[in-house]
Amino acid sequence: MTYLMINIGNFHPVLVHLPIGILIFAFILEIYQRLKPDQNIGGVIKLAIGFGVLSALASIGTGLLLESNGAYDEELLFRHKWMAISLTAVTIILFFAKEAKQAVLAKLYFPLFILANVMLTLAGHWGGSMTHGEDFLTKDTSKAKKSIEDVDKALVYNDIVQPIFDAKCVSCHNTKKTEGKLLLTSQAEILKGGDSGSILDSTETRPPMLVHRIALPMEDEEHMPPKGKVQLTPNEVALLNWWIANNNCFDCITADLERNKRVQGFLNDLEEDTSTRAVLARQLEPAPDVWLNTVLANGISILSLKEESPLYMVNLSNKKTLSKNSFELLNDYAENIVEMNLGNSNFHDSLATEIRSFKNLTKLQLHNTGITDEALEFTEDLTLLESLNLYGTQVTNTVMDRLRQLPNLTDLYIWQTSITNDAIHTFKTDKVATTVHEIDDDIFGETELLPPTIIADSYFIMDSLTVEMSYPFEDTQMFYTLDGSVPDTTSLVYTQPIVLKDRATIKAITYKTGWGKSDVVSSDFKKSTLNYDKVALNKLPNEKYAAQGGTTLVDLKRGSNNFVDGNWLGYEGTHFNATFALAEKQDISSVSVGALSVPGSWIFFPVGFKVSVSDDGKRFTHLHTVDLGPLPPTSTISSKFFDIEFPKTTAKYVRVEVKSVLENPSWHQNPGGKSWLFVDEIVIN
Known part of the structure; x- marks a missing residue:
């Protein structure tokens, strides 16, 4: 009754x-x-x-x-x-x-x-x-849940289990409403159990009641949470079962408990990146492709930090024609720009106010520009700034008070400025969280010379091509090689423009006595004399990265390190295959394939190539195969040509197959995800 x-x-x-x-x-x-x-x-x-x-x-x-x-x-x-x-x-x-x-x-x-x-x-x-609950009308539902930055250090009960109870169980098992006399609001109450006894204890014939109830069919009256309530997700069920299987400990951390690969995946999903950039990425939407393409068309390099990220890095370094107009176009999506490089440009005090619009900057490089203390008044608006490079500028001790006000500053580069050692010492004492990089730091050690800039009108040689090299400082020497070998101070000395008549890989360094050598900079130049009737793609690229279709491969426009620049063909989770119809039969002995690597955006270099030839475009003969093996771990963004050489042969049609890694390598932060292959210029000689 x-x-x-x-x-x-x-x-x-x-x-x-x-x-x-x-x-x-x-x-x-x-x-x-x-x-x-x-x-x-x-x-x-x-x-x-x-x-x-x-x-x-x-x-x-x-x-x-x-x-x-x-x-x-x-x-x-x-x-x-x-x-x-x-x-x-x-x-x-x-x-x-x-x-x-x-x-x-x-x-x-x-x-x-x-x-x-x-x-x-x-x-x-x-x-x-x-x-x-009593606060159901007044509680702050916008309050962020507790974040787990490192799941291995998380307290299993406090950080993982209790939040699940709070979200899915406590509405019926709290101090104001106690279904079955069971409270799930604290360790003591959970151990106490309810009318049906303990929810954690098991017998030889019965699993713990917590495990049993959540595993019952939804239609069962004893299923928990009851039908009509928000249900536990498969991840949450797995994590609760994992906790129970590990003796439902209340004081252990995640690293103490054994777990299989499936549970580890669920645990990894709990981690939340709370860095400034990660928070901004969750708050902002990506800028439209139309705007990005307009920026690129105006000669401004802009790069997404990773695939589908709404955050961008702008590179205006080495530009000597910067004006207010250079920044106006960027203002439309200024909040999305978190990194800006103005190093070695004509950026100066009168342009400094333009930076105020970019309030979400976390990294700003102003090295070797003409700015003074006056220019840095804008920093009061850059409260998120973490890294500031003032190396080689005209700032003085006066600027240090302003820099003290930057709450998130972690890295400051001030070598070769007029800031005194006393001022630096005082700043370090006041801002212990900020690392000041100066003459004694590795970052400005002997090897910190910047490499030279290699300048040419094209990367492709029709008849001949003039290549120049430049460096902003005097009293430095530039050494280079043409065969792809690593240069040193015994290599060719750059004294005048280089005239290329055949393909070459220029590698160059700068050197100054007392400083040592810079890193190596490299540029590939390819001979391109063949004409093409048609380029047929076996598969269409992803519509977001379709460029001009097959024509993109022979338009003599090299793709940059920015994969959205409109010069790359992008393929997700598949290999690449294209057939080149030459204008006439030709003797060929090499194929060079341009490819891009942006590991953070799941874009990787190829792992192999296959070249076949034909006289009629129907029956193809296999000519050469290259297997590059597994990709080595890297996070570097780069583009390069892969040269495939074979015995000279005559052909009218050339088929080039480029092998993708297909899935992110095991060393990647998201192993097993569907990876991308980006291909640009393919040169046949």
């Missing part, structure tokens, strides 16, 4: 909404009639109040049955029950007071109606508090 009563009582949450809606609707009609007395709707209002009385009585009846299960906080239950009973009594009086002839009732009618709405609000609030 009690079970039947509770089942009938379960209709209370359904019925309780009827008097709420009906009485509020009746009150709105009453206000409307008072504003427009000519509208005779008194009978409708009285009918609505009558239905409100009946639904309130039904709600009270089912509520009295439901309270017998004892799952609710007694104080809240007392308030809710007696406020609802009082509301029903007032509503009955309200029904008879509507259109009453007695003066007393007529005068009480509208004040009673207002009182009824107040009581309705209180009864509803206390009822909601019993079901959802």
Whole structure:
């Protein structure tokens, strides 16, 4: 009988909404009639109040049955029950007071109606508090959940298990509503269990009740969470089972517990990058391709930090024609730009105010520019700035006070400035979280000379091509090689422009006595004299990276390190295959394939090549295969030509197959993900 009563009582949450809606609707009609007395709707209002009385009585009846299960906080239950009973009594009086002839009732009618709405609000609030918790109306739902930065150091119960309980279980098992006398709000209450005993203990024939209940079919009355509530995800179920299997420890960290690959994957999903860039990436949307292409078309290098990231790095280094117009185009999506390189450019004090718009900059490079202390007034707006390079500028001690105000500054480069050692020492004392890179640091050691800049009108040689090299400082020497070997101080010395008539790989360094050698810079130049009738792609590239189709491969426009520059063909999770129809039969002995590597964006160099030839375009003869083997671990962004050489042969058609790694390598941060292959210029000689 009690079970039947509770089942009938379960209709209370359904019925309780009827008097709420009906009485509020009746009150709105009453206000409307008072504003427009000519509208005779008194009978409708009285009918609505009558239905409100009946639904309130039904709600009270089912509520009295439901309270017998004892799952609710007694104080809240007392308030809710007696406020609802009082509301029903007032509503009955309200029904008879509507259109009453007695003066007393007529005068009480509208004040009673207002009182009824107040009581309705209180009864509803206390009822909601019993079901959802006392703060269900006032709690801050925007408050961020606790973040786990390193899951191996996370407390298993505090950081993983209890948050699952809080999200999916505590609404029915809290101090104000205790279904089955079970509380899931603390370690002590969980260990205590409920009416059915412990939820953690198991026997030889029965698993722990927690495991058993969440594994039951949804239709089973004992399934938890009950049908209609937000259910546990497969990840959450797996993590709870993992915790139980490890003796449901309350004080261990994740690293202490054994777990299989599946559980490790779920644990990894809990980690949240809380770095400035990661937070910005979650808040912002990617800039449209139209804007990115416009920026690139204006000679500004802009690169997404990784595939689908809304954050960008802008490179304006070595530009000597910067003006305010150079920054205006970037202002449309200034909040998306987190890194800007202005090094070795003509950036100066009068342009410094343009940087104020880029409030989300985390890294700014101003090395070897003409700025002074005055220029750095803009830094007060760059509160997210983490790295600032002032190497080789005209700043003085005056700027240090301003730099102290940057709350997130972690790296400061100030070598070859007028800032004194005393000022640097004081700054280091005040800003212990900031690393000041100066003459004693490795970053500005002997090998910190920048490499030279290799300048040419093209990367492709039709007849001959002039190549120049430049370096912004005097008293340095540039050494280079033409055969791809690593240069040193015994290599060719650059004294005048280099004229190339055949393919070459120029590698160059700068050298200065007392400084040592710079890193090596390299550029490939390819001889291109053949004409093509057609280039046919076996598979179309991804529509986002389709460029000009097959023509892209022979347009003599080299793709940059920016994979959205419109000069690359991008293929996801598949190999590349193209057939080149030469204008006429030719003797050929090599094929050079241009490819891109951006590991952070899941773009990798090829792992192999296959070249076949034909006279009629139908029957192809295999000519040469190259297998490069597994890709070595790297995070470097780079593009290069892969040269495939074979014995000279005559052909009209050449088929080039480029092998993709297909999936991210095991050393990648997302191993097994579908990887990308980006191909640009293919040169046949």
